[in-house]
Amino acid sequence: MPSNQTVYIVDDDAAVRDALGLLLSLHGYRTAFFSDAASFLRSWSAERRGCLLLDIRMPGMDGLDLQKKLLELGSRLPVLIITGHGDVNSAREAFRSHAVDFLEKPLQEAQLVDAIEEAFARQERQPQGSRASEEYLRRHASLTPREREVMELVVAGRHNREVAEDLGISVRTVEVHKARVMEKLGVGSIADLVRQYLQNPVA
Incomplete structure (x- = not known):
């Protein structure tokens, strides 16, 4: 993994953040943690490289609203949505805002790692075309x-x-x-x- 790429984790559940941090460290990923959308936005900059692992249900601004706000700011940081309460409407909204993947808790290790690697690869090959494969x-x-x-x-x-x-x-x-x-x-x-x-x- 390139040294300048980080997995940014935004989740209000401290236990989830700790578990993800341990899991991803075992795979060699650099991580940064935020307990809510507001704290992530305060530290956001367009130069960040890596991907964003974003929970949907959080106090204050929820994950989907944060995803939209980042698009408005011109963020090119690929987003992976994680949720324990997934439904078709949430998935559709996430993908319309260009999410790389929509992962339901409990997260599967192999699926999560594959999604992160796809997110990193997507950032490297931006801008993307819109034609169907x-x-x-x-x-x-x-x-x-x-x-x-x-x-x-x-x-x-x-x-x-x-x-x-x-x-x-x-x-x-x-x-x-x-x-x-x-x-x-x-x-x-x-x-x-x-x-x-x-x-x-x-x-």
Whole structure:
């Protein structure tokens, strides 16, 4: 890891900060800790290198609002969202503000390390293009029209029952289509599905 890159952790839970600090130190990462959004903003500068590991639920300004504020400030620090209360709407909001990943607690060590490495790599290759990747286009093309309809409603934050009512099919059929979409696109969670959908616009 380049010596000028740091994982900045913003979480109001001291136990979480301590655990993440220990885990990441074992992988050789340099870390810096903040207990709330305000303290991070006070110390923020455009020259910072690394990535931001950001909890959603915090007193005062929450993580998603901090993410938006940093965008307004012109921050190019890649953001990883962590939460114990994830939902589709939160994931969609995070990815629309260019989050690298959306990780649900309890965090999986390998997944966290992979996300941090992707965040570091993303900063190095900025600015990024907005075209969909060839791999995503290939996978997307394998979806049936009905699977695409289900995917778009799921990404929009609709629950299975709502999707079923909109499309005039059973909830069980929605579940089957959703499972096939996730398998074809190679994603393991709804948050991953939202991320791929938003980061790979298909004309």
